[in-house]
Amino acid sequence: MTTSSAVSAAEAIAIRPGEPLVGTVRVDGSKNAALPLLAAAAALSRLVHLSNVPQCQDVRTMLALLRQCGYGIARSTTNPEEVVIQPISAASEPPELADAASIRASYYLVPALLASCGQARLPWPGGCPVGERGMDLHFRVYEAFGDQVLLDSVGYHVHRAAGRTRAVEITLPFRSRGASVAAILRAVVEGCPLTLIQPNASPEVAEILAFLRGAGWDTYGDENVVSLVPPGGGEAGSLAWEVPGDKVEAVTLACAVAVTRGCAVIKGVHAADVQPAMEAFAWLGIPAHAGADTVTVQAIDTQLTGQPLRAIASLSPGGLDADFEPSLMVLALGTPGVHLFGDAINPGRHGNLIPQLARLGAAIEQLSATHCRFSGPQRLVGTRVTANDIRSGSALIVAGLTAAGVTTVKGLAQLRRGHANLPRKLRQLGADITVDVA
Known part of the structure; x- marks a missing residue:
């Protein structure tokens, strides 16, 4: 069996669909x-x-x-x-x-x-x-x-x-x-x-x-x-502080659990930090709840709403964090409805992600450089894809969990810039992720 350390050091990984993801995992600091x-x-x-x-x-x-x-x-x-x-x-x-x-x-x-x-x-x-x-x-x-x-x-x-x-x-x-x-x-x-x-x-x-x-x-x-x-005046002593948990990693893991129709608890994240993503889950009909320190996803036997999701990244208070958008896009590909996504904050991200999803068989209409529309559910088929930025890379790994056959994601140096070892966390939940030996 491939060890977690080998996966973390790999430059490409192979992902195979399998059983629903289940278990408990803790996110890194943000x-x-x-x-x-x-x-x-x-x-x-x-x-x-x-x-x-x-x-x-x-x-x-x-x-x-x-x-x-x-x-x-x-x-x-x-x-x-x-x-x-x-x-x-x-x-x-x-x-x-x-x-x-x-x-x-x-x-x-x-x-x-x-x-x-x-x-x-x-x-x-x-x-x-x-x-x-x-x-x-x-x-x-x-x-x-x-x-x-x-x-x-x-x-x-x-x-x-x-x-x-x-x-x-x-x-x-x-x-x-x-x-x-x-x-x-x-x-x-x-x-x-x-x-x-x-x-x-x-x-x-x-x-x-x-x-x-x-x-x-x-x-x-x-x-x-x-x-x-x-x-005011006075001598300043030392200060101790804890970095909050990674909200983006938490949402990525939640999307991975949801696309496999699994059930998991994701620990170490503030509820308020992930609330816009939880609202997207609820809109799609996927049971997910953010508590004081956890996100719980219970996607087994889910009755999807069929409602179209409108996920537009925003800098407004309470708006959707742009870093949530790529993994939510993959989640929406597997749900019924005509979904609209947009990220004008990072105008090149769709250009990084959508062509790679197309290699997996996704049919996504690009309305502009920053906005796209697609109908779901769609069936993906594994092939070789490239992580061109951190969040696109994590979204491609999520996509590989449901694509038929083997999905190989290369360019993991980009992924490791933002996640110390996201594949290892997914393996903790039961994902079939190994080092690519091709």
């Missing part, structure tokens, strides 16, 4: 929450203990970048998901961070670099190839603090404003998560009050605000405004 929390820990300039830190590649890269910036990074010898971030003891020259080009979240490092070096020099960020996601709004945030931003063909250079900044008020033209976090962390570095109007209201931004409250900041956030007031 990559999307861990990356800004690591940057927030650095921006605080104090000792921070983070637990439940995922071991996916993007987080490993961020930790390596923090080391290059001069921060002390220590993993627990008994639990690699526990990380200690030690502040830089003295100002230094800005480091050359060539590896920052490999992840999107490298822009979260700017505030910490401004604190330690007075300037930040970074290459243009990389990450999943899901279309243009510009940084103009990030630069407007730094300019609101008086910083100077210089751009060139290889990256950008931010110089910290001279003198102390007073209270800052910023109105975002749209609810950018990256720009919201940039504004919050820049205020932390400056030690000044911030009013941020029309912020991103995602769980990841709420987590940063809760983290800062734990550090003594007076924070408030709702769908209209985020406000921060720095703590």
Whole structure:
């Protein structure tokens, strides 16, 4: 039998349909929450203990970048998901961070670099190839603090404003998560009050605000405004915080259970974080419930509603997270109705996923680069497909659980950027996933 470690190291895996998935599994910490929390820990300039830190590649890269910036990074010898971030003891020259080009979240490092070096020099960020996601709004945030931003063909250079900044008020033209976090962390570095109007209201931004409250900041956030007031005087001690569970991994696993008509409990995720996906399950007629720390899917002998699902990714408060959309699309392919899906937040993702699903036999009408429509249920047939980004890769694995024959998914380096070992979790639930030996 192929071991889990062999599956985790594979560059391609083979998936065969089998029995319904059943059992209990726990999600990793959230990559999307861990990356800004690591940057927030650095921006605080104090000792921070983070637990439940995922071991996916993007987080490993961020930790390596923090080391290059001069921060002390220590993993627990008994639990690699526990990380200690030690502040830089003295100002230094800005480091050359060539590896920052490999992840999107490298822009979260700017505030910490401004604190330690007075300037930040970074290459243009990389990450999943899901279309243009510009940084103009990030630069407007730094300019609101008086910083100077210089751009060139290889990256950008931010110089910290001279003198102390007073209270800052910023109105975002749209609810950018990256720009919201940039504004919050820049205020932390400056030690000044911030009013941020029309912020991103995602769980990841709420987590940063809760983290800062734990550090003594007076924070408030709702769908209209985020406000921060720095703590008063006094010595700042160490801070301990736990990274929340990965809501995207939880929804992906829930979709995998549902497409196989199984029954499982998925632990370690906040109910509110997955509520938009649970509403999609209910609309399709698939029993799923999010409790305080669990998602329960009971899809055995399900009576599907036949109602068409409209799943449009949105930055609005309570909207559907774009990272939920690919796995929900695969789930809807197996349910009756004419379904509409859209993701204008990541305009290249459909181009990554839909042609791969077509290789499996899916008939999906592309209404535009970001919107598509299809009728279900559809029958998929296994073949070789490629994971072109993290979320498309996980969706293709879910599709392989119901496709007739063998589905081989290659390009797993993309998947491991966001999930330390998603195939292993699916194997825990009974999925037939092995290393591809073809």
